[in-house]
Amino acid sequence: MSFVALVLALFATLPAGASEKAGGKEKAAAPAEVPGKAVVDPAKEKAIRHLMKISKVRETGQRIIDGVKEAMQRSVPSSVEAWKDFPTEKFLAEFEDALVGVYDRHLTLDEVKALVEFYESPKGRQILEKMRAIGAESAVIGQEFSAKVLQQIIEKNRGAHPAH
Template identity: 35%
Template structure:
């Protein structure tokens, strides 16, 4: 009986270790994909924008403190984000999928797309807002026509 418990414990330990190792490999690949796709740069820009906002709110904090904090957050935040996003990505993309995306982003067109994505996203958000306003107006007109 005791031997069975040891065997079960050994098997569970191996499974846990292999899953943890698989997660680490997946997270590393996910981080590599973020870097290749230019997402890492976008995240860094977002952090820099947050710090600009914080600086405006807390004007008594010396610049040296802001630089120290910003450096710390830029180093750790991507790792934190990968940790938080891994469950989201693992549901939809395999490690092989991530590798294929990385391969795409390493091509000339992939590099071009990665460099243009922030501009495309910014302009797309503006177009999306216009589209949303248009739909809202049409919806209101249709409700009004129906007497609501």
């Protein structure tokens, strides 16, 4: 696995540790499905993929890759060469395939159809654009908070293991 692929794989696992409240108890979120493992009803999969298309999931994945690439190239200049051979389209296809299972687990076919109907309406398209802006700004804030947490961990680790 290339250095870039490894970093992206690690980056992709960050939300996997998220938890949700379940009856007052913390419950770990279900891990993402391995592409090709989940069997989704064909009609539901078609509706999910249409929802993902109109909500521009692929473009979101591309922005994530671009952000990681830019950040890595700033902090690890030697990664520039590794990015030249990164299989972006393959990664995006796998990203979408994995998300089909997530949508399948959390939404019924009727809910997917309702979202499609809403997002195809003028008000739904307007809100979808606003949600993209909210998502983009939230990602920046998330990166800033992640950097702060990482810096604190590094500083704490230095204090626990002083140089000889």
